[in-house]
Amino acid sequence: MTAAGPAIVSLRNVSKAYESGTLALSDFHLDVRAGEFVSLLGPSGCGKSTALRIVAGLSRASAGTVDAPDGGTGFVFQEPTLMPWASVADNVRLPLKLTHADEARSRAAVTQALERVGLAEFAQSYPRELSGGMKMRASIARALVTEPQLLLMDEPFAALDEINRFKLNNDLLRVWQELQRTVIFVTHSVFESVYLSQRIVVMTPRPGRVFAEIAIDAPYPRDERFRTSAEYAASCRKVAETLAQAMGEAP
Amino acid sequence: MSPRILRIALPLLVLAAVVLVWDLTVRLFAIPPYVLPGPELVLSTLFADAALLSQSLLVTLAITLEGFLLAAFGGIALAVVFNQWRLIESAFYPYAVILQVTPVVAIAPLLLIYLPQPLAVLACAWIVAFFPVLANTTLGLNSVDHNLIALFDLYKASRWQVLWNLKLPAALPQMLAGLRIAGGLSLIGAVVAEIAAGSAGAGSGLAYRIVESGYRLNIPRMFAALLLLSLAGIAIFFVLSALSNILLGRWHESAVTRER
Ligand SMILES: Nc1ncnc2c1ncn2[C@@H]1O[C@H](COP(=O)(O)OP(=O)(O)OP(=O)(O)O)[C@@H](O)[C@H]1O
Ligand SMILES: [Mg+2]
Numbered sequence: 055m056t057a058a059g060p061a062i063v064s065l066r067n068v069s070k071a072y073e074s075g076t077l078a079l080s081d082f083h084l085d086v087r088a089g090e091f092v093s094l095l096g097p098s099g100c101g102k103s104t105a106l107r108i109v110a111g112l113s114r115a116s117a118g119t120v121d122a123p124d125g126g127t128g129f130v131f132q133e134p135t136l137m138p139w140a141s142v143a144d145n146v147r148l149p150l151k152l153t154h155a156d157e158a159r160s161r162a163a164v165t166q167a168l169e170r171v172g173l174a175e176f177a178q179s180y181p182r183e184l185s186g187g188m189k190m191r192a193s194i195a196r197a198l199v200t201e202p203q204l205l206l207m208d209e210p211f212a213a214l215d216e217i218n219r220f221k222l223n224n225d226l227l228r229v230w231q232e233l234q235r236t237v238i239f240v241t242h243s244v245f246e247s248v249y250l251s252q253r254i255v256v257m258t259p260r261p262g263r264v265f266a267e268i269a270i271d272a273p274y275p276r277d278e279r280f281r282t283s284a285e286y287a288a289s290c291r292k293v294a295e296t297l298a299q300a301m302g303e304a305p
Numbered sequence: 306m307s308p309r310i311l312r313i314a315l316p317l318l319v320l321a322a323v324v325l326v327w328d329l330t331v332r333l334f335a336i337p338p339y340v341l342p343g344p345e346l347v348l349s350t351l352f353a354d355a356a357l358l359s360q361s362l363l364v365t366l367a368i369t370l371e372g373f374l375l376a377a378f379g380g381i382a383l384a385v386v387f388n389q390w391r392l393i394e395s396a397f398y399p400y401a402v403i404l405q406v407t408p409v410v411a412i413a414p415l416l417l418i419y420l421p422q423p424l425a426v427l428a429c430a431w432i433v434a435f436f437p438v439l440a441n442t443t444l445g446l447n448s449v450d451h452n453l454i455a456l457f458d459l460y461k462a463s464r465w466q467v468l469w470n471l472k473l474p475a476a477l478p479q480m481l482a483g484l485r486i487a488g489g490l491s492l493i494g495a496v497v498a499e500i501a502a503g504s505a506g507a508g509s510g511l512a513y514r515i516v517e518s519g520y521r522l523n524i525p526r527m528f529a530a531l532l533l534l535s536l537a538g539i540a541i542f543f544v545l546s547a548l549s550n551i552l553l554g555r556w557h558e559s560a561v562t563r564e565r
Binding site: 107112125127129131133135138148151153181182 | 474
């Protein structure tokens with residue numbers, strides 16, 4: 055479906071060593087084209103979050119070249135990362151406030167973003183009054199509110215129950231198609247990565263490298279029929295096997 | 306009984322018991338009032354000397370309030386400066402600590418030599434109250450969630466936006482905790498300085514009344530003044546706690562009652 059556009063993100067030979075001496079990424083490559091939906095899949099601690107932070111410009115690579123848009127990026131952190139002193143609506147409004155967006159238009163954008171994640175009723179609640187999954191949805195609404203060119207998501211649905219995860223998977227795909235945006239999605243769920251992505255980047259354990267890239271050719275829109283199809287099951291098996299090989303390659 | 310009523314009733318019960326034991330002790334052992342006055346005598350002295358004592362109370366409260374406000378604004382402002390310019394923090398923080406660890410009782414006589422008494426008393430109130438505000442606010446400003454800072458970076462927030470929209474609200478609970486400590490300490494500072502000035506001083510605050518009554522062996526008045534000082538301290542604590550609860554409102558764990 056979505057024709058691959060020009061390259062929007064390009065990481066070449068990227069390594070990241072933390073001050074503690076931990077080598078999180080080593081010789082990591084990632085190319086993402088505008089409009090693509092790409093997942094990073096790998097075991098815990100392999101450097102997925104680190105790679106995403108480097109793409110966002112929140113962390114600097116120790117070596118290698120990084121090409122990524124400067125601004126216009128939405129980020130969903132692995133934790134909800136909400137401001138406890140602000141209501142849900144104010145949390146979602148934050149990106150617009152920081153970029154001095156027009157008042158009336160921001161109000162509409164906040165309402166729409168909250169509706170997208172099903173939190174419209176809770177606009178005036180405070181984060182501590184929300185469940186873990188609701189906090190995560192608020193955090194997703196905050197990333198969506200600016201309708202960013204590039205959306206970086208770090209295991210956004212890991213804390214959700216399966217029903218809500220499936221629902222949000224579908225919502226995310228819908229938003230992605232509606233807005234024609236680029237998504238880099240971090241997960242350690244084989245099933246989720248296959249359901250969502252056009253391409254899966256399988257990473258090795260720490261230090262993270264790209265072990266393999268697997269294209270998932272099934273057409274969009276994908277829905278529950280796809281989730282139960284033989285094609286989906288076959289893709290999942292293939293990705294799971296590749297992931298197992300990647301883990302076996304550990305030093 | 307609900308926990309709320311218990312929280313008020315139990316301390317009152319303890320108070321009543323202590324007063325009763327105090328009263329009985331004084332009566333049973335026939336202790337003369339210049340050694341230990343009974344609660345009744347202390348209360349009647351409090352009313353008899355009301356004019357004098359309330360005037361002294363006002364003086365003490367005014368100094369405490371001034372010292373507290375100076376400490377609050379000075380402490381918060383300096384914490385923000387330290388947070389924004391780390392070099393300044395490295396240069397001056399050690400001296401703020403020195404100011405804190407030197408006992409104020411030891412500094413008071415010196416201040417009384419160099420400053421006119423009201424100013425010296427105010428300086429003492431400020432010195433003791435200033436550091437908890439500075440230390441707590443600094444801690445609060447420095448312990449902001451790193452991911453929230455990253456989020457602000459992502460949207461290219463200015464330094465001012467980060468300070469105003471993120472760091473100050475995030476530091477509010479610690480800041481208020483510092484202020485709560487500072488309220489009590491500024492009262493202590495004011496009292497210590499007046500006591501250090503002693504009978505030679507020209508003070509008129511409650512601490513001065515205590516010293517003066519001590520010299521005149523007017524023990525009941527000493528107790529009455531002491532009682533007023535405690536009440537003032539309690540009032541300060543409650544006012545600041547209420548302020549803290551209002552400001553932290555619905556968001557902070559310390560201010561919300563947990564529903565089970
Ligand atoms: N700020 C940091 N300082 C030092 N080491 C870090 C830091 N952040 C991550 N690391 C280390 O880098 C490695 C990769 O971490 P990262 O968070 O990128 O993993 P991840 O793939 O996202 O894992 P998970 O799936 O558990 O979230 C880990 O070994 C971790 O200990
Ligand atoms: Mg991670």
